[in-house]
Amino acid sequence: MIKITNLEKFYRTEEVETVALNKLNLEINTGEFVAIMGPSGCGKSTLLNILGLLDDPDGGSYLFNGTEVAHFNERKRADLRKHNIGFVFQSFNLIDELTVFENVELPLIYTGVSTAERKTRVEEVLTKMQIMHRRNHYPQQLSGGQQQRVAIARAVVNKPKLILADEPTGNLDSSNGNEVMELLTDLNEQGTTIIMVTHSEHDARYSHRIVRLLDGHTVMENIMM
């Protein structure tokens, strides 16, 4: 599904140039559950942002389902994103002014799904995430675990082929964290490809494969199964 070759990303500030990704090569197949680990600042988030087309690389190639997308323009990227990719963030990133239901509904609005169908699909996924009873609450009224479940619901409501999760359990205690990991595992078993950045060896064990980054370069891959 994903193939990147010699991917590069630099951050230039006035004094220094940081190499965030240094000729990185990585291949991820459909249906995989991959964990990305590494010390702080090694480029994990940078990689995830590029994979999610939120950011563009400075060099190298990025094939998504066989299409070169490294230099897609804004419109094409947005289009690819809304149909194929779901995001889960460490800090949940729900819109405070929208209720649980409305937050989850948002991606469907942007893909132009009809009101009636939106309702069924949002309710379906909220039920699956066991958060249906909170559908009319605002994010501030929910616990961290609940918020993250809403965020996952929003990420999957469009049935994306790929979910990118950046430290999804980073702000959660262990029991809530485990619940989130179970959810991701379920989704993966139903066929969604998942790429997850994590600092936790425990969480990484849920994945099929661990990619370890060091200074923007792969150093090692552990196959879990």
Next chain:
Amino acid sequence: MFKNYLKIAWRNLLNSKGFSFINIAGLAIGMTAAMLIGIWIQHELSFDRFHKQIKDLYIVYNKSIFDGELHCWPSTPPALGPVLKQEYPDIKYSARITYVDKHLFDYNGKKLEAEGFDAEENFLKMFTFPLIAGNMATALSSPYKIVITEDFAKKMFGTTENVVGKIIKFDNQYNLTISGVLQKLPSNTRFQTDYITPWLFYRVQYNGDDQNWGNNSYRTYVQLNSGANLKKVNAKIINTTIKHSNGNEDNQIFLHPFGDYYLYNTFKNGVPSGGRADVVKLFTFIAGFILLIACINFMNLSTARSEKRAKEVGIRKSIGALKLSLVGQFLIESVIVSFIAGVIALILTRITLPYFNELVSLDLSLPLLKPSFILAWLVFVLATGLLAGCYPALYLSSFKPVQVLKGTFVSVNAVVTPRKLLVITQFTFAVVMIVSTIVIRKQIQYAQDRDSGYNKNNLIYTYFNGEIHKNQNLIKQDLINSGVAEAVSITSGSFVSSSANSWGLNWVGKPEGAKIVFDQMATQGDFAKVLNVKVVKGRDIDPQLYPTDSTACLLNESAAKIINAKNPIGQIIDKDFIKWHVVGVIKDFIWGSPYDPIQPMLVMGPAQKWSNVVNIRLKANQPLSAAMPKIEAIFKKYNPAFPFTPLFVDKDYEVKFSEQQRTAKLAGTFALLTIIISCLGLFGLAAYMAASRTKEIGVRKVLGASVLNITALLSKDFLKLVIAAIIIASPIAWYAMQNWLQKYTYRIEIEWWIFAISGIGAIMIALVTVCFQSVKAAIANPVKSLRSE
């Protein structure tokens, strides 16, 4: 999607009530000002443009060269109109009218004074003033007819029904038959009148001389055949007056479109050069600027609070929203805000319109139910929303999700460059307005303090009507004998408004061919005595003491200088076929504009029979309440049919300043509005800044900073902006006011302290606004703000 936007917008408004209040209040005030000015501009632009044939209507102008300059003015000789119509087939109709005059009407003992003019028959065919009763074609066709307005009919008869055919008495002398009732005149026409009498009636009153080419006291209007070419017509008619007067007159003529007459009423060297149009432009500019300043508040506050929305932008983008759809979303939000503000502005406009009407001396109304008004309002709301929203929309929608979704995004400072520029713009305008207000007020004060040259107090006057002319000597005698009056003088015009001038004076030694314009008045004697003006040389005109004074004249000092600086007394001045001998020189006094230099003046004695005004110098030290009934009784005795209307010179002198006073009031109002709106914005920005720096303030306080230190730290940034605004505003204000003052020959110098005062004022106001927030932040308990981390 749209519903989703509305939801978010509405919840955002409710969640931050303080900011919403500032945004909406600022916009509403700005929009109110813009709407008031808009209604006024609409009035000005539509002035006399509603006539159906307006495209073909023209007013005839004279032009001639005086003192080396080409002058144009719209009063013409009476013989001109019919000749134009006769000789030039391009001209379909012509109509002469007289100046508006006041007369007494009497219907079965019910008396009313009313103002009106005489007009030729075609007047009603050319201009769109529909009759609600009567036959337009014949309404002005014979001398003893009169067309009255709806309002006049109601006042006189209490109704407009069955009024046609009734006979009313004019000046206690003529019986006129009402031949038509005019529909209520709109306020945007220059023909404000209570009635119109036929031109033929004018001929009856003044013995039929309407064939001369020298008396430029009439307006001539023409209607061209549609399709006629103005340039060609003007080329043909240019020398009509010169030709028909056999060269006795030298005024050329031309047609000026009547639709432009109101707005473009000033000519410079023969070319229309604005006039009221300039005022309209200035006001449009000011309205636009006040609105812009209100929009700037919206821009600043929306972008200052951007991190609140940044996360939302990041999320929407990561889900697949395009920048464009986000721009749309934010624009919809600003349009919603502007809609709410627009509704409030409608209410405010409704409430403030009477005050505004007073300010502009008009009777404007809010046509709430007129579709064109509603449409204009909607467009206005939309435009305001887009203007206010475009910058925030572009700014907010360009956040990159990668930056804002890390959860650490904080905009570091409330005062970043674009916002700085916007605040500077606001205060620049505010300072310009403050300086302007001060300069205008100083200028008025300056002219008011100017010595008028005579004593304005205890001087009253009244215009001739009815029997006054016949009994003028008896009236004068009685007034003196009764002990109320110190002196009485009959003159050709009032002392407060310059009403006549002429270049037809000749004297020995006058440069050959020079056209030197003199102000002219005529008196039956006691001119200087009544006026209390100093006689510098010689004596006053006094026909009782000196029988030869019939042809005596007075000069003012300026005139004496022109004629013969050394010894003007005894000089002969040739004017209107009479040889006037100079008996005295009086001190210059202000007759015309107090802003202009005093013109040379000739005051002619009793041989010039222009008597129109009785001027009465009251004895000082007697209460007015005791004097007035005595005076009235004397007038009643000799002129019983007419009401006595006394006028006061000191009060009427003030009218000379009314236009400038209005300008000052308007400038002051706009300055105040600008300051209020700008300060609202500053207040919001300061609040935001204080909030976003609570942690920093806490740390500084823990490290030992005092409340004063912190207040200064927080206020400093804003003060810099205001100071920058003062620096930018000063030259702009100087230039603008220097320009405005050019109109006045007698004017002030713009002094540096005006800028100093305006600057200090602006700084003080800004400081108070900002300090409120800064002090609040500075005295907050640091432990609290740090724990919130």
